[in-house]
Structure formats: structure tokens, C-alpha cells
Amino acid sequence: MALRLALLGFGNVGQAFARLLLEKRETLQRDYGLTWTVVGIATARHSIACDQAGLDLHRALLAARAGDSLAPFHQGPALSNSLAFIQACDADVLFELTPLNAESGQPAITHMQTGLRKGQHVITANKGPIAFAYRALRDLAKGQERALRFEGTLLDGAPVFSLVSQVLPASRVLGFRGIVNSTTNFILSRMEEGLSMTDALREAQSLGITEADTDYDVDGWDAAVKTAILINVLMGGDVTPSSIQRSGIRAITTRAVMDAVRIDRRFKLLAQATQQGSGVVGMVAPAMLPTTDPLAHLRGTSNALTLITDTMGELTIVESNPGLAQTAYALLSDLIYVAREHHPAGL
Numbered sequence: 001m002a003l004r005l006a007l008l009g010f011g012n013v014g015q016a017f018a019r020l021l022l023e024k025r026e027t028l029q030r031d032y033g034l035t036w037t038v039v040g041i042a043t044a045r046h047s048i049a050c051d052q053a054g055l056d057l058h059r060a061l062l063a064a065r066a067g068d069s070l071a072p073f074h075q076g077p078a079l080s081n082s083l084a085f086i087q088a089c090d091a092d093v094l095f096e097l098t099p100l101n102a103e104s105g106q107p108a109i110t111h112m113q114t115g116l117r118k119g120q121h122v123i124t125a126n127k128g129p130i131a132f133a134y135r136a137l138r139d140l141a142k143g144q145e146r147a148l149r150f151e152g153t154l155l156d157g158a159p160v161f162s163l164v165s166q167v168l169p170a171s172r173v174l175g176f177r178g179i180v181n182s183t184t185n186f187i188l189s190r191m192e193e194g195l196s197m198t199d200a201l202r203e204a205q206s207l208g209i210t211e212a213d214t215d216y217d218v219d220g221w222d223a224a225v226k227t228a229i230l231i232n233v234l235m236g237g238d239v240t241p242s243s244i245q246r247s248g249i250r251a252i253t254t255r256a257v258m259d260a261v262r263i264d265r266r267f268k269l270l271a272q273a274t275q276q277g278s279g280v281v282g283m284v285a286p287a288m289l290p291t292t293d294p295l296a297h298l299r300g301t302s303n304a305l306t307l308i309t310d311t312m313g314e315l316t317i318v319e320s321n322p323g324l325a326q327t328a329y330a331l332l333s334d335l336i337y338v339a340r341e342h343h344p345a346g347l
């Protein structure tokens, strides 16, 4: 099975995924009979490149690392924007990897709708579209008989959605509790060591783990977006990020964090949801957890999510210090899923 791939967004995640594609090329071919060609890469300020014969991904990565334009790789009439890119680039799978818009999910929702209507499978690490338009995108994908995959939107790629949909049949998720934003956990861990929030945030930025707009991390928007995704996808809810009760970590001082350590407590940004009546209530807020709470021990970029289920009780997924490599892996595992489920004859 040969799949043509288009990458919409070629920043931290897009480039990490490209590196993993190259690294796993032989494994994909040998173990899954899957070969791939990247036929297009689109960015906002570094131009758009399409080539139906396949782009040289090594050279595209070198150009991106040097901050150069991708224009020299382009073949054919110039493409003015991302929608023209989706239409012109004849891809089987569209990867939507543009920045999060935590207020509306756009323009990524339109990117994904355009790709699905064109008959492309869509894989994303962008939380916005899944938080704001999950039902519409899911129904569109179903109508088009295409895949919509988004494992990379949460817990840096740890298999949350696959776990529930594939490994826990006939189970209901009744609620959850967790630490779902790596940046704030990293910042709070560094503040325990005496760093200011500004310096800790700068360090997180240098690791490429923050949102393009870092206020989304610090003010709890990213965690609220993830809470909305979990409620909508796993609990059958219909909420938006703005309906999640939200407060971030901005008001927390290094002194307060260090004082908490002295009394065996840890500041953490907690995301949680519970069923109330016929609805679901989601909340994101800092909490001073006692060290007897397993979540208190998560350090650095680590994430954890406890799912409360009707069949298995509480199940916790812990991911130790994930980074870009894990998000890239989620995209790769989604790609293998697409190949297996939608093109089985080729595998």
C-alpha cells in the first residue's frame, strides 16, 4: 500500500513527524507493507511546496531547520493559501498540524472539512478542531468513509482514544481526573526548584513543548480544550472549551510553590470531569495535592490521566517526560491505523 501524505504545518510537530517517517521507513515497508510519499508541505510564512512526484523530505527538513522558504521545492502553479494547498495537493492523508486556536478551532476545522470532503483521511495533533467540532467532523468523516484520527491531541500521544475504543469494548467512561498540560507541569516543577515562572516558561519554550501562544498553556486554555475533547469523545458530551470552568497557574508564585513543598504538598494544574444529572461538568484549576496523591509525584513534562469506568473501575495512564517524539509517534500510529483499516488489501 502506497500512501501520499500532505503536511499542513511544518513546525515542531510536523518536523518531528517527518524525522520519524524517515526513521521508520524500512519498518513500515517490511512489517506493514506501507510505503509513503510526502507530496506537499504547507506553512504560513515559509511558503508552500507541492510535488506529486514526492518531495525530498531530508532536504525539506534541512530547509526548515535553517528557517528557509520551501518555495524552491514547489512544482506547478503557485498556491496562495492552505485551502488551495489542500485542493491542489493530491494526497490520500492530510496531517493538520497548524497551531491551536483555543477560541474557535479555526482555520483548522475548515482545513479538515476541506480535506475530508476531498476524500482524504485526516490525522491531527491540533486540539482545536476536536474540541470545537468533533461531532461534525466525525459525522463528515463517516459519511465520506474516511478516517478521522487525533491520538496526538492528548497526553502527547499516549493511547487514550485507542485504549477506550479498541481495548475497552462496552465500557462507559463516567469521569476523569488528570494532569494533561505538560508545559504547566514543567513550569511548576521548575518553580519548586526556585525558578521564576518567566524563566521556567522560557525553558519550556526552548524544548518546543509550549503552544505558539504560551498564554494558552499558562491560563489553562490548553487543559480546558483537552478536557472538552475528553468529555466529547469519551463521555458523549457536547461541550466547548469555554464551558469548562477554568483557571490557570498565572497567579501562583515561586514562593507559594516552595512553601507547599515544605508542607509535603505540590501545586498541580488538575483537569477533571464528572457526571452531574444528565450532563457532564468539566473543570481546570490549580490544586495543592498532598504527596499521598499519585498525581503529586508527576515531574517535568509528565502527564497522567485517570479514567473512571463502569467496567474496570479506575484506570490510570502515566507518561513520563514525553516530548515531541511521542506526539510524532501518535501521528505515525494513526497513519498505520488508517492503512490497516481503510486499505487492508494493501497490507
Ligand SMILES: NC(=O)c1ccc[n+]([C@@H]2O[C@H](COP(=O)([O-])OP(=O)(O)OC[C@H]3O[C@@H](n4cnc5c(N)ncnc54)[C@H](OP(=O)(O)O)[C@@H]3O)[C@@H](O)[C@H]2O)c1
Binding pocket: 008, 009, 010, 011, 012, 013, 014, 042, 043, 044, 045, 046, 047, 082, 097, 098, 099, 100, 107, 125, 126, 127, 128, 152, 153, 154, 156, 208, 209, 210, 211, 212, 323, 324, 327
Ligand atoms: N509542540 C508539542 O509538543 C505539541 C504536542 C501535541 C500537540 N501539539 C499541537 O500540534 C500542533 C502543531 O504544534 P507545533 O508545536 O508544531 O506548532 P508550531 O511549531 O508553531 O508550527 C506550526 C506550523 O503551522 C504553520 N501554520 C500556521 N498557520 C498556518 C496556516 N494557516 N496554514 C498553513 N500553515 C500554517 C506554521 O508555519 P510557519 O512555520 O511559517 O509559521 C508552522 O509550520 C498545534 O495545534 C499544537 O497544539 C503540539
